[in-house]
Amino acid sequence: MLKKILPILLALIGLGAGIGGGIVLRPDQEIVVIDPCGDVPAHDTHEAEVLEEGDDDASSEFEYVKLNNQFVVPDLDDGRVAAMVVLSLSLEAKTGAREAIYAREPKLRDAFLQVLFDHANTGGFKGAFTDSGTMNTLRTALTEIAQKTIGNQINDVLVIDIVRQDVK
Incomplete structure (x- = not known):
């Protein structure tokens, strides 16, 4: 009888210790955001502010919109x-x-895909792309x-990620 109860008792003790440890060691909510790239944390998940040297108003001119x-x-x-080439794009607007x-965005994505297909068809993703x-x-x-497509609100398009996977 003790051989059947002991594993259950040990599992419950381990579960309780794990929950207690998780509660005690839980980080403060203010320091949960970690950016391994070292970028400035954004106010919004789609926005980052960049300050240039000597220009305090640079962050108010543009915002970055990730598609x-x-x-x-x-x-x-x-x-x-x-x-297959996979890209992530952001807009400086x-x-x-x-x-x-x-x-x-649907109209913009369609226009971007046409440009990307044309680039691929002219050999833009071959060799040292x-x-x-x-x-x-x-x-x-x-x-x-x-x-x-959008108008003069767009300043630049940023290629955030680009990956090419050869198909065999």
Whole structure:
């Protein structure tokens, strides 16, 4: 009988100790936000402020709007998918433009995908696709289409993440 009760008793004691330890060692809610990149914590999950040296008003001019989903672009070779490219984009926009951007996000995503497909079809994601010249060409094309779609509220398009996975 003791052999059956002992494992249950030990499990309950371990569970109680684990819960008690979790409660005692719980961090303060103010210090829970950890940014491994060392970026300045944002007031909003989609926004970060950047201050340039000697310019205290730089943060009031622009806000950064992260587009909700990644972009997946096939890289074709002789009509077959040779690789998949995944990108995360953010927009540098005039302060207060966030709602207008999110309201037109489907149209903006469609325009961005067309630019990304054109870039892939001209070989932009082959070879050294992260070369600064290639990336500047892509950023310029994305910025132009964003300004055409949203208006002059867009200052720049930022490529936050880019990954290429070859398909075998």
